[in-house]
Amino acid sequence: MKELTLGLVGVGRIGVMHARNIAALEGTLPDVKVKLRLTDVAADHAKRVAADLGAEFVPSVEELLATGVDGLVIAAGTAVHPELIMAGVDAGIPVFCEKPVAVNVAESLPVLDYVEAHNGVVQIGHQRRFDAGYLEAKRAFGAGELGWIHSLRAVTCDMTPPPVSFLATSGGLFCDCSVHDFDILRWLTGREIVEVYAKGSNNGDPEIGAVGDVDTALAVVTFDDGTVATVSASRYNGAGHDVRLEIQGSQSSLLVGLDEQLALRSAEAGVPFPSGAPHQTFIERFEQAYQDEMAAFADLILGNRTNPCPPQDAVAASRVADAAQESLETGLPVTVKL
Ligand SMILES: NC(=O)c1ccc[n+]([C@@H]2O[C@H](COP(=O)([O-])OP(=O)(O)OC[C@H]3O[C@@H](n4cnc5c(N)ncnc54)[C@H](O)[C@@H]3O)[C@@H](O)[C@H]2O)c1
Incomplete structure (x- = not known):
């Protein structure tokens, strides 16, 4: 039995749904035990979400990454996507980030350069x-x-x-x-x-x-x-x-x-x-599409598939x-x- 621990940043409108889908992944991935650690600047809300799903609350992104997660899921607002993508790449783990990479192309390009220079693996959330x-x-x-x-x-x-x-x-x-x-x-x-x-x-x-x-x-x-x-x-x-x-x-x-x-x-x-x-x-x-998208990210981490939506596509x-x-x-x- 493999263990897969995912870190999630941001449990707002879409982050709560991703948290549920991650918690349900175990039922769809054969022989994989899935754990979820999550964080949000709205700590009380995030603690409640974690408690509801049997996940672990962690007070900050830095502490989340320091726990040694296998992949990072970013569902915080668009303005903070660049710094969070780069933090995930720095940690040497695959990153799933909600669309878009940044609020515009000018702010996306340094992220693309960073990902490419560090051989980062980043899947962007175009669930359609x-x-x-x-x-x-x-x-x-x-x-x-x-x-x-x-x-x-x-x-x-x-x-x-x-x-x-x-x-x-x-x-x-x-x-x-x-x-x-x-x-x-x-x-x-x-x-x-x-x-x-x-x-x-x-x-x-x-x-x-x-x-x-x-x-x-x-x-x-x-x-x-x-x-x-x-x-x-x-x-x-x-x-x-x-x-x-x-x-x-x-x-x-x-x-x-x-x-x-x-x-x-x-x-x-x-x-x-x-x-x-x-x-x-x-x-x-897009209920089923979001579930399949997260399952694809788990498979990407496990080395079972290619990246279904690289950041270059999202920036295009x-x-x-x-x-x-x-x-x-x-x-x-x-x-x-x-
Ligand atoms: N793929 C889709 O269909 C789809 C749909 C909706 C939203 N989105 C994307 O998802 C992202 C989030 O959208 P939303 O509607 O859930 O927003 P939201 O404002 O409801 O939630 C964002 C959450 O992130 C938290 N947050 C913000 N900065 C943070 C930080 N630095 N560290 C930790 N937590 C932080 C906020 O406290 C909030 O709980 C956006 O980028 C949006 O474009 C995608």
Whole structure:
């Protein structure tokens, strides 16, 4: 029986879910005993999470790393990702870090250099790469079943915004939210996005505008073969958490997210579809994908697989997000700096 001890930094919205998924890993990995040690600057909250899951609370990241964990999972806010990734690499252990690497490309590049110079192993949390619908879309695309692609439309809408305190350090809607779509468009097509034209609006809480963000945005992106796609996002989708990717080709079309829980209703008479309760949050929508992503990180540590999302890929998606942000601010199309 092998022992695998994971350290987790940050048990906020997504960190608590990762903590649960790590605690449940033992049931999915054959012959592996999994231990979890966690820390958060909100110590009382973290102690409660640790107690609930039978994990060990450790007062600081330094002490966590000093205990000799086999891998570090980073689910603290984006602003502290660079220092935490580098601390994990310094400790000589594989690192899983939630997306994105940093709030922008300029702050990501020194991290990439550091990881490369120290032969670090870093998996970034783009969980859609593990989602059954996106995997099927990639398979169908790769097999040529759709013919040549004339249009792609990606949608990511939250029901309600995260706290403004989170938004203030998130890097903005493109960096925080649409970066998932930029990543999946590159991953699925195997192509680079070379130009972005973006618009945004703020019709919700004025505090979102006050911290320099938008609550809704649309980007038109162009791939290196001239194919165009749209990427839209909002923090105010009352119908439910809505994540979709529509791919239309010369032979056939498909839609990721078209199931009974789709957060849309038909305007046509007598159409009961979709009949299920829509997802409320990303945690519900990608429940299985997050579990598979963490299992993949455990397998990466154990040497059983290659890295499913290296930081170079994540930074390539951030380049598109940065270009979208620049386009939003200037009102002009922006060439992506490859
Ligand atoms: N993959 C996804 O679908 C997805 C979804 C949501 C969030 N995220 C990413 O996850 C990260 C966290 O997001 P969240 O919504 O959970 O944020 P959050 O604010 O709810 O939680 C962050 C937690 O980290 C703690 N923290 C901050 N700095 C710390 C430090 N230096 N040391 C220890 N603890 C620290 C905070 O106290 C808080 O509990 C962000 O980078 C975000 O982009 C990814």
